[in-house]
Amino acid sequence: MALKTKEQYYQSLQKLHPTTYILGQKVDNPYEHPLIKPMVAGVAKTYDLAHEPEGRKYLVAESKLIGEEVTRFVKFYESPDDLLAKVRMLRFLTQRIGTCFMRCTGMDAINSVGIEAYDCDQECGTKYWERLLNFVKQMQQNDLVVFSGVTDVKGDRSLRPSQQKDPDMYLHIVDKNDDGIVVRGAKIHQTGSLCAHWGLIVPTREMREPDKDYAVCFAVPVDAEGVIHVYGRGTLEARELEACDLGNIAYGKFANMVIFKDVFVPWEQVFLCGEYEYAGPLVRHFGNFHRHSHGGCKCGMGDVIIGAAALAADYNGLSRVSHINNKLAEMLKTTEAMYGCSIAASVESVPTPSGIYVVDPVLSNVSKLYEGKELHEVIRMMIEIAGGMVADLPSDKDMENPEIGPLLHKYLKGVEGVSTEDRIRLFRLIEKLAFESRDIVSNIHGAGSPETHRLTVLRNADIESKKKLAKNLTGIREEKKD
Amino acid sequence: MALKTKEQYYQSLQKLHPTTYILGQKVDNPYEHPLIKPMVAGVAKTYDLAHEPEGRKYLVAESKLIGEEVTRFVKFYESPDDLLAKVRMLRFLTQRIGTCFMRCTGMDAINSVGIEAYDCDQECGTKYWERLLNFVKQMQQNDLVVFSGVTDVKGDRSLRPSQQKDPDMYLHIVDKNDDGIVVRGAKIHQTGSLCAHWGLIVPTREMREPDKDYAVCFAVPVDAEGVIHVYGRGTLEARELEACDLGNIAYGKFANMVIFKDVFVPWEQVFLCGEYEYAGPLVRHFGNFHRHSHGGCKCGMGDVIIGAAALAADYNGLSRVSHINNKLAEMLKTTEAMYGCSIAASVESVPTPSGIYVVDPVLSNVSKLYEGKELHEVIRMMIEIAGGMVADLPSDKDMENPEIGPLLHKYLKGVEGVSTEDRIRLFRLIEKLAFESRDIVSNIHGAGSPETHRLTVLRNADIESKKKLAKNLTGIREEKKD
Amino acid sequence: MALKTKEQYYQSLQKLHPTTYILGQKVDNPYEHPLIKPMVAGVAKTYDLAHEPEGRKYLVAESKLIGEEVTRFVKFYESPDDLLAKVRMLRFLTQRIGTCFMRCTGMDAINSVGIEAYDCDQECGTKYWERLLNFVKQMQQNDLVVFSGVTDVKGDRSLRPSQQKDPDMYLHIVDKNDDGIVVRGAKIHQTGSLCAHWGLIVPTREMREPDKDYAVCFAVPVDAEGVIHVYGRGTLEARELEACDLGNIAYGKFANMVIFKDVFVPWEQVFLCGEYEYAGPLVRHFGNFHRHSHGGCKCGMGDVIIGAAALAADYNGLSRVSHINNKLAEMLKTTEAMYGCSIAASVESVPTPSGIYVVDPVLSNVSKLYEGKELHEVIRMMIEIAGGMVADLPSDKDMENPEIGPLLHKYLKGVEGVSTEDRIRLFRLIEKLAFESRDIVSNIHGAGSPETHRLTVLRNADIESKKKLAKNLTGIREEKKD
């Protein structure tokens, strides 16, 4: 039963009862809430596609762990080909969903935790790797969704976890006993925490000895006692609340804050507990993997953005205009650079002792730098091509008003052969692509912020060997003398 | 009585009864509607500032026409100093209002119409200039707000007005009699049409002989019979509808579609009627003037964006971080280039036969190109500096919830010495600055789209004389021979 | 004897007597000329490295054709791995040579001609493929260097070959007989034509029926009768002529014009002769292959540029300065994007009927776009980091002057521990990297100009399928109706 259907996924959610607050209200069944539903639908779509012939090719692989077919979302990266397949799967899915579908954070976290759990066991005699294998088996056997809890709220960003005035600004262990540990803290920007069955919680940064209690990694069900999901507001909510003028008519994204109010975690779900030296490598692996994921999904997003812009040109009567073609080429340049560098990061991946492959860190971070810095310009070019109607179209409710509806249908018509209704649908999609804060901010800050990517590129690029190349060409000998 | 107070402005609106539709509903008093009110407040603030000592210096000037003090918003540009004063006024106001306050379209239209009305009278024996002077006098004497109706809906953009299948895709004259004319069409993106008393309607493009009936320019009260204002949706409406999580707590922007359903205009309000040769120059003047206006107001917007980003760095505990300073410098570079080129365009302005000065077209369009292309990157840098919380903060309603409110206050705290409430207020402002569609799209498409600006730069830059410079340096003689 | 040594390469050149003009003089032995020698040395280095352990891994592969080890420079691309190996080989070599070593144009041409020769034979019953195999065997067996003659002088670029006033502005067939053909024309920017043994001449553009005589492809020895090599001037010649202040002390680049003054070519060396439909695909393959080559070599160049910049910072006493690190990261971003997209273009290559694999055209052209547009900025950043001394250092001759030499040694000293001599050597390298016209112009125009790459990206990107993605998300159905 490793591959659930869409319906089975929906049924599985009915058994969960996460503590949820949305816009000041405690909500009993968040899965039906208009602000949450569109993202659940996106995740459901990933289940659906795993059963379709084209989707299967991208999504489904054999698990050595359970000897069955599983989705790649709960599989280890056991070869460069697994990493190539991941990038292509994420592009394929985003092309069809047009926004986040949330399952890659868990996938990237499973692999990151795996590498360090294995290493820690080897060096410290712990048993984390075996526990993790059991957890992953369970996820595979039941085809479950895992979100990864990475981003702490952080308080004063110039201070380390143990230096904060309030010790809870990073999630940490507040108690331990024979059965397990108790943790406190809050993770923010938790994309789709309410679409998942489990959370895999990892440290958000490297830790030092005094930060020991913050070096903790564990799995927890989304409705464990003390776990509180608080909805974070996005930009286009008035549309979702009214189910109107949506743009992307089926799918959407939300991002929660998840508060851990003294949550108990049994030992079998704990994968790091005080071994602070592993926190840094773990989160760096996660970062590199997740930037590599963005290379696939955001390129898929780019495909939609480019398609929407080109279609807007058609609908405005401006197909084949030279400056528009020039912009489309520039948009392709950025999106394909993101994709190309992620593909290359897969090809140049190397195995770790755990058997899990890590991507080339320079290439995966370069890919994300293009996303963080240039994708915003791709979006600007889409707006430029589409024209001013992205800003301020009347509502569908106006279109249906008997007095002004006919006038609006008349005046909002574009090129012959395209209905006013279709033209408006397209402009609403472009509006969504341009102004949905969760997507746009994810481009910039998702999987770390650009400065982190720059730093990672720099640290991994072996500048010293490049200096030697320059020296050799000039005839400067290695031993410097005066 | 040339300078109204804020209260007098509000009173004056009460006498108007424009036909208005908002989200499918006919609305009786739009001025009180939560989606319209914030922009009316912005316009009201401009009245208020004209009575404060610092504001007076920027806003108030002597009118030769009526021999009284008037606001610059209804004054002709009679010298380079008037144009310099305009840029500085707009920067000053935007710094205080943080979004559009709408009065510059009317100002720019009055001047554009003036130049061509004068020329047309000289060449065709019409009487437009005198009529316009009377109209402007009336605006000055009563300190009224004028919106300029420029942007037609345009239909198929590859076709000229007279080539469209539906002849109404550009506003045109459908009837004429002894008393006046009757016009039909629709203008879109009419920023603040409901904050104004009058509209000054101008052609949106150059016209040829077959487009004669589209070469029409006139003034009309916003509540004239047949004038219908339809609200165009923006991105952050859920906030305004709930008066919550606003960011910019007092001011906002909307942009309407304004439909002209066979509107009668008496001759004394008509300033162009079929003289198609003047349509192109008129709208080109408007474009150049309005790009020049953006140089002031969007630089003021840039000041707010830069201030918000720098403050966010403080509140996150990251003041004086090197990469943030580097970004602030880049943000200043773009905004000051916009401002600098607008100042220079004023200095290099030249008089027309009407006595009205026109700005240097290359410099004013270069200024707008920086806005259209680079200001989006300034906004991205603001998001990058501010961090992920721009995407998805819980609502103030959650903050007030007795169960989770205290937890949120705890976990959303940044640096010591700044309240969580203030931090959230700031992130809401940044969200507004980053995602308010009317402002962002105005950066790109306001006063024409970047391709128009490029073309205008190119047409006015005298490339031939630059070729001669190159030839002279190489010793190529003018007469080419083989 | 498939792999020559460096010495054997030099000996082989002694047997050639190409007609050569340099700065107005006919030169008997061009290989010893100070302006030609540095590039011959670069090619010789590629021979040398094929015999060293590390170089072997990159350069040497088994040829199915002759059953022996050959250099990849004369091998067909028979798998994605061959294409990956090529990119890595070119990066490896450029890191060690620091400029062009010329052998990839021949390699790319052999493969491009191969694909179309095969197709033409299948469709037209010609025998080009077999002839080409014989030619390639000969190159492999003797380990020879092939330059590809692509770029015609072109005359008036708005006219097709057959429309030019002077019919010789594109190389064409002027006579045919039983033994072979006679060709006339001129190819410009022929990097390293004097380092090669043979030229493989291909059409520079697509051809139509009237251009039939221009659709010609053939191999010719560099010293065939009627082939004239004319040296094209570069920027830093005064240094090479004096063997002083060189920067890159061993290697350099030149680019000749090669005139074909009625050159006879026997039929066994002719691979296309009038089948105009194959000219376009052939040159498009060449373009895509060669842009893919640039992804490797120019990334290697980027490694040298980055190393030189980082070393300059050290030598100036400015290691670890924040803004310099930031620039190094940006430099890495561009160079790794070029590399990453070339790697990805290899991974996504597909076989043609000939068995030769073609790279993904979108990814290979995107790689080149980064080179054409962004590498110039990488170079600017190197200059910015290095500081003003790149502009105007005194000569080594001044350093050796007994009166001022000691003063210069004193005053041009940087950080302690680095000799003034080494510092100057480095600045000379940076000067060479920044101002050698053949390298810089190759970044922009090599393998076609940026507009060609944009167009190729656009043509191959399947915009229509992206439009469908957008439609699906909005609910627009395929059949448009009004």
Place this chain on the structure above:
Amino acid sequence: MALKTKEQYYQSLQKLHPTTYILGQKVDNPYEHPLIKPMVAGVAKTYDLAHEPEGRKYLVAESKLIGEEVTRFVKFYESPDDLLAKVRMLRFLTQRIGTCFMRCTGMDAINSVGIEAYDCDQECGTKYWERLLNFVKQMQQNDLVVFSGVTDVKGDRSLRPSQQKDPDMYLHIVDKNDDGIVVRGAKIHQTGSLCAHWGLIVPTREMREPDKDYAVCFAVPVDAEGVIHVYGRGTLEARELEACDLGNIAYGKFANMVIFKDVFVPWEQVFLCGEYEYAGPLVRHFGNFHRHSHGGCKCGMGDVIIGAAALAADYNGLSRVSHINNKLAEMLKTTEAMYGCSIAASVESVPTPSGIYVVDPVLSNVSKLYEGKELHEVIRMMIEIAGGMVADLPSDKDMENPEIGPLLHKYLKGVEGVSTEDRIRLFRLIEKLAFESRDIVSNIHGAGSPETHRLTVLRNADIESKKKLAKNLTGIREEKKD
């Protein structure tokens, strides 16, 4: 006799005998040396133009100091109009000379020294201002050229002057007596030191108490005893040495190193001597003034670059191609932004106690940032438009060779109606504009390096007031509390 003719300028140089080394040789009459002559010709042209009607308008102004007409190059900036006139003069001259003409460094230095000399006198009771007035009078009365010696060699850039191992890495006072001072050190990048009559030597950075002896400012004749000029190599010297393939056929630029080997300076020529607090403001004024100068001259350079690119398109048969027009517009955008910000910096200038006006530092530094960062891209676009022939044209000597000359004339022909000779002349100019190291490096490092400009922008932009604007809009009150 305040305005010399060109001939009088040449005569005046004959009286000077500066100690000069060029490429390892001591040179007796440097003014006739082929590497120096072209820049002397540029300076001579500025004399010439002051006597032509159009040039007069830009170059000549009334001096209050001597009550005569003088060139603006030796005049104080006594109003915003003086600063506007300066920008326009520099643009006008560069359009005609196409490279540096050197006279603005002296002009900017005179004004910078003036401001601080005046302030120092007021605060410290010194007599520098009067001495400076006498020096300026002498320059005006004899219409002399002044170069400003700013840039010290600097040694280890992480150390202050007094911290350097070798105390001579910044110019300093080594002795003082009743008659004057003795100075030692070296200034590098001294554009045109051999075209000037006098040098005005100023500190290159701010100084602290231990750096006291480095806080020195004085005037010195270019041929004073102990002043040694050493020629710094540029890129295209082979052309100048052969007087062939020049591009810019009349004018060129060089930049010397000027060594001060214990040079005696009498007190009347000393304008600062140990008052270290004035060194920083002095060089900051110089920087701001000189960045403002670049706004004019580099915009003139941009005019030539744009003209050359547009002409190359014509000569290639590619006039009016859409992507070329697009690039020309982008090129105009950058150059006009430089100009516009310099004009605006003049308009917003303010007086100092000395009566000398200082430019707005934000706007003048923003102007230079566009030059430092974007002008390189303008040059890249010129190369892109011009095509590959910029890289490697045969020499004029080849053109004149009887055997290949006719072939080259045939094959290097472009569009009909333009001679091959003229086409080559143009490509040589483009080569010069693209690859002359002194000009390109001056774009980046002239008047300080981009990081200095960023820092200056940041320091002068009043970020705190912008933070307040943001606070006001959000309702955050000034007193922070928790």
